[in-house]
Amino acid sequence: MSKFRSLCLITSALTLSFAGQAGDVTEKTSHDGFFNNMKTLCGEVFVGASTYPDDPDHDFAGKKLVADFADCSNHEIRIKFAVGEDHSRTWVVTQSEEGLLLKHDHRNPDGTPDELTNYGGWANQSGTDHKQYFEADQETAELIPEASTNVWMLSYDPDTKVLTYDLKRHNEPRYQAQLTPQES
Numbered sequence: 001m002s003k004f005r006s007l008c009l010i011t012s013a014l015t016l017s018f019a020g021q022a023g024d025v026t027e028k029t030s031h032d033g034f035f036n037n038m039k040t041l042c043g044e045v046f047v048g049a050s051t052y053p054d055d056p057d058h059d060f061a062g063k064k065l066v067a068d069f070a071d072c073s074n075h076e077i078r079i080k081f082a083v084g085e086d087h088s089r090t091w092v093v094t095q096s097e098e099g100l101l102l103k104h105d106h107r108n109p110d111g112t113p114d115e116l117t118n119y120g121g122w123a124n125q126s127g128t129d130h131k132q133y134f135e136a137d138q139e140t141a142e143l144i145p146e147a148s149t150n151v152w153m154l155s156y157d158p159d160t161k162v163l164t165y166d167l168k169r170h171n172e173p174r175y176q177a178q179l180t181p182q183e184s
Contacts, residue, residue: 031100033129035077037156038093042072046163048179059083065177067091067163078105081165088114091165093154099123102134102152119143120152131155150174 046067050060063084071078075096081089090105100123106114119140123132134152141148146169153166167175 030127030129031095031123031132034123034127034132035093035095035100037129037158038069038077038154039072041069041156041163042077044069045182046179047182048163048177050176051178052173052176060175060177065179066182067165067179091154092120100127100132100134101137102132102154116143119147121150124151130157 046069048065048067049063050058050065055061060083064082066080066082068080068082069077070080075094077093079091079093080087081091083089088107088109090107092101092103092105094101094103101120102123103118103120106117108114119136121134121137121140124135126133132154134154136148136150140150149170151168151171153164153168155164155166156162157164161181163179165175165177165179166173
């Protein structure tokens, strides 16, 4: 093999290696940016309603939704999510070396874990500093097999102050809520 061809192969390998690392850096940066932006909302309470589906028989139809950024640490944000008088839900966003994770913590009235709890998934590469998409993880697929294709989206628009929670299944809309800061 000629020295020129060897040099070309080494250059190509290094370029691919750096390109892969750059993708990882971009993903990590958007995950970090998102987590840090969401953390600035700690202590705030958002109120709103379901925007999809437009079905009067849906469990959340006509109910006031409240997202309370109640507990924040350097690696976890706990957002209490109330649906009317039902305060059993908490969204948990965790930042770790493995990435950004969204889980749904459901509790019974006595505080014990509901039988359907801790489902969610990892943020993929499609997110930004203000919006992330979380694909169902293996734990979710085992707990709720029909939810194995779920993708949750959580976003906050700093211009409009709208917090959006969205769920798609089989790449089809399943649920969406939009909330704005509670007036003091």
